[in-house]
Every structure is written in structure tokens, then in C-alpha cells.
Amino acid sequence: MKVRLLYFARLREVFATSQETPELPPNIQTVASLLNWLRQRGGVWAEELAAGRAYRVAINQDLATQEAVLHENDEVAVFPLVTGG
Amino acid sequence: MKISVQAEPFDLNAEVSALYQANPKVGAVASFLGLVRDINEGQGVATLSLEHYPGMTEKALAQIVEDARRRWEVLDATLIHRVGTLHPSEPIVLVAVASSHRGDAFAACEFIMDFLKTRAPFWKKEATPEGERWVDARESDERAAARWQV
Numbered sequence: 370m371k372v373r374l375l376y377f378a379r380l381r382e383v384f385a386t387s388q389e390t391p392e393l394p395p396n397i398q399t400v401a402s403l404l405n406w407l408r409q410r411g412g413v414w415a416e417e418l419a420a421g422r423a424y425r426v427a428i429n430q431d432l433a434t435q436e437a438v439l440h441e442n443d444e445v446a447v448f449p450l451v452t453g454g
Numbered sequence: 455m456k457i458s459v460q461a462e463p464f465d466l467n468a469e470v471s472a473l474y475q476a477n478p479k480v481g482a483v484a485s486f487l488g489l490v491r492d493i494n495e496g497q498g499v500a501t502l503s504l505e506h507y508p509g510m511t512e513k514a515l516a517q518i519v520e521d522a523r524r525r526w527e528v529l530d531a532t533l534i535h536r537v538g539t540l541h542p543s544e545p546i547v548l549v550a551v552a553s554s555h556r557g558d559a560f561a562a563c564e565f566i567m568d569f570l571k572t573r574a575p576f577w578k579k580e581a582t583p584e585g586e587r588w589v590d591a592r593e594s595d596e597r598a599a600a601r602w603q604v
Contacts, residue, residue: 378505378577379588423591427575430510446507446575450591453504453535453576454488454547454567 370397370441377448380424383413393439400426401435403445423450455531457515459506461538464548473530473552480529484559485550486567492542494589497582504537504546507575511535518569521604522551525565526558533566535576565602572599 370393381387397406404426408415418424426433427446439445456472458464466487474480490502519531530552540546549566553559578589 375507377507377575378579427507427510430507430513432573446510448507448575449577449588451572451575452578452589452591453506453574454571 370395370439372403372439372441372443372445375444375446375448377446379449380417380447383417398438399435400428400433400437400439400445403439404435404447407447418447424448425450455516455519456533457512457519458534459508459511459515459537460534461536463536463545464534466545466548469532469534469548470550473532473550477529477552479554480552481554482556482559483550483552484556484563485548486563487545488547488567490540490542490544490546494580497580497584499542499580499582501581502540502546503579503581504535504540505577505579506535506537510575514574515570518566518573521569522562522565526562527553527555528558528562529553531562531566533570535570535574537576568595568599568602569604571595 371390373390375388376384397403404418408418425448428437429444470483470485473483492499515533519533522528528551532550534548536546549563551559551563572595580587580589
């Protein structure tokens with residue numbers, strides 16, 4: 370399954386990328402498993418996405434939970450807590 | 455309803471006037487204007503850069519206004535949030551709500567701001583004399599949104 374990953378603000382800077390479209394292994398079906406897969410890259414990925422760190426995930430521009438299921442061509446965004454207003 | 459994410463400044467008077475001029479049912483407009491401060495957490499702020507998530511931002515703001523409409527009498531509303539680089543004393547955000555009476559206008563305006571702060575994908579980065587830093591989310595903003603018990 371292919372998804373479009375977007376990163377914003379501080380995470381975009383730390384990951385040194387704003388987007389990618391990886392081909393996910395077949396066992397990656399949910400937000401939780403996607404995050405685990407990203408953590409396996411190690412370094413800043415493991416550090417920033419560690420359990421207990423505060424960040425949010427959105428699927429197709431709606432906030433999503435860890436249990437949310439991914440679909441082909443979904444737009445999945447990972448970003449820090451928002452600070453607008 | 456008007457929702458806009460823009461780099462350009464806005465005209466407060468024109469935006470508020472537009473909410474009531476063509477609608478004699480409007481008896482109250484409550485408005486909130488958010489500004490760039492020149493100091494945050496003890497450090498001087500030279501400029502503030504606002505990043506957002508195009509597409510999701512507009513969707514999130516529309517949902518917040520819709521939630522307010524379900525809860526209070528909102529005859530019309532305007533929500534403008536600026537992005538890009540801003541300087542101290544420049545307006546960042548305008549929320550203005552028109553209603554028949556002040557109670558609904560005040561409450562809906564505050565509700566929209568509280569949820570904008572915690573749900574709309576904007577991020578602030580400050581330029582200070584010590585360098586650039588991303589603004590941290592505040593626990594008090596989460597508490598402000600939680601008190602509406604949505």
C-alpha cells in the first residue's frame with residue numbers, strides 16, 4: 370500500500386523532509402503500526418515519535434487515532450501540537 | 455460565513471460592518487482580535503512566522519464554526535487567520551460573530567477561539583535575539599477548550 374506522508378513545523382525541520390510517498394509493507398495497516406514502522410528508522414524518527422511525545426496524526430485532513438485504519442493513497446500528516454491563534 | 459487563511463492584513467472595521475449591514479436581525483457582534491506580542495516567555499520577539507496545513511486548516515476552521523452554530527444562535531460569522539511572517543502588534547487572527555443578542559455572540563466567539571487554538575493546524579515560530587524557536591503548545595489552551603465539554 371502506498372500512502373502520502375506529510376510533516377509540518379518542527380517535525381518537518383527535524384525529519385528534514387516535508388513529504389514522502391513510501392510503499393508500506395503489507396503488515397502496516399493502522400496509524401499505530403505506521404508510527405512503529407517510522408520509529409524503526411532510528412535516530413530522530415525514533416526519538417520524536419517515541420511513546421509519550423506529544424504529536425498528532427491526521428488522515429485525509431481529519432485528526433486520527435492510533436487505531437485508525439489506513440487505505441491506499443491516504444494523505445497521512447504527522448505534526449506537533451498546534452499553536453495558532 | 456466567511457473563513458479565510460491569508461498572508462494579507464485585514465480591515466477590522468470592514469469585516470465587522472459586513473456582518474450586520476445587510477441584516478437588521480443582528481443585534482450584537484462580538485469580535486476577538488489576536489495580536490503578535492513583542493515578548494514571550496521572557497524573550498523578545500522580533501518576528502513571528504506562521505505555518506499551516508493547507509486544506510486541513512480550512513476544513514478544521516469550518517468545522518469549528520459549524521460546531522458553534524449548532525450550539526448558539528449565530529446569524530453570521532467571520533474567521534480570518536493570517537500566515538507568513540508577522541511583526542509585534544500586527545493582527546494574527548479575527549473571530550467575529552453576529553447574533554440577535556450578546557450572550558450568544560460572546561459565547562460563540564470565545565468557543566471558536568478556544569477550539570481554533572487547540573484543533574486548527576497552525577504553528578508559530580518566533581525569531582528572538584537568541585535565534586529561532588517553535589512555540590510550545592500550552593496546557594492552559596487545552597483546559598480552555600475542555601471546559602466547553604464537547
